[in-house]
Amino acid sequence: MQPTDIEKQLAKGTTTVGLKCKDCAILVADMRASMGNLVASDHAKKVHQLNDFSAITIAGLVSDAQYIIDIMQAQIRLFELDRKRRPKTSMIANLVKNMLYGQYRAYFPFYVQLIVGGWDQTGPHIFSFDMAGSLSEDDWFSSGSGSPMAFGVLEAMYEKDMTEKEGLRVALRALKSAIKRDTATGDGIRAVVIDSKGFRELSKEDIIELGGVI
């Protein structure tokens, strides 16, 4: 099989958006998993909780992403047990970065685009990574096949220090744009907010009310 054939067999189409507001971090993603032209799943989970105050969105090879999440959850749990405190979001991002870079240098990079969002004593944070293990802290970011559409919306609509509601409207608008124009994105939305009270997933009703689609 040619590499391109393999790639068509792998679930990888997605759009995810991470966005920083005044008091919270927002992560949203669609729910479609595609394999080439096939919709492999219409209920894929692409926003995963890491601990009480952080979450990660995944795009790309699902198996790689799930493996990274498993390892990160274990590392964070061990950190919290050993030290009786939570790691800062930047520390979690550092762990992810090291994992990606190590794999890249072993000539088999994890085929993923990740966004980490969280809240700690220093406020809300959004971090993005590439497959080679580079790390950057952003106000907003998007990943996956539909990200070019989402980028356009975010570029135009993002403002600093938005409220949770304003931020969610922008993030959902960006995602809806990708759902409309990217065939590998669709089948509903999962949205997560992380603030000083911790990780919280929005209900379907909340998402519709804020302009999202199911």
Place this chain on the structure above:
Amino acid sequence: MFSQPSQFGYDKATVIFSPDGRIIQVEYAREAVKMGSTAVGIKTDQYVVLAGQKRTFELIESADKVFKIDDHIASTFSGYSADGRALLQRARIEAQIERITYGEMIDPEVLSEKIGDYLQSFTQYGGVRPFGIAVLFGSVYEREPSLYFIDPGGAIFSCLATAIGSNEAAAKEILKKGYKKNLAKKAAIKLAIDALKAAIEEDETKLIAEMAIIETRDGLVQVLSQKDIDEILKA
């Protein structure tokens, strides 16, 4: 009943308990600590002071007694100096591993646990001997001063003030009498020097000390020579 542990070879390796539950090799290591030059540590609500006596020998220039582990952590030890340097090198590496892993300075409690775990491994495997040293770590981390004492068996104690090395009991007496939580910088330095003076057997005016002080103000290790200490105490 077990007055002679050596009679049955219970002191030959750390993997063997004596019948009364002791690991005799670790106790021998504690004896080695008592031969080392004295060191003291004091933690107040604003300062951490580590100080040690620099022993001088004829025609030999004295070695360092306090060490910087990272920007915010200082250390001193009593016992075999070669063992001490090997352990401090490990502490420095652990501090940098933390920076690479999490992008943050290491919590001194975490560092102490890592060093404690390492020392412990030398009490449970055959073919090795425990480190012949006791270590103090002083630090200001997130504006909180901390002072940890680790013994050759790997046990960790968080202390307000403590002394290790030769004649440590005499130094501890002085610390017990003079310690207050709200000591000023000069008073804390003086208490450390007084404790060292009480511990040295020779003429106490001959004390040459080295000191590390960390203030909550900036949380950075400053290493002071005897000359620096004299200047502060004179002022």
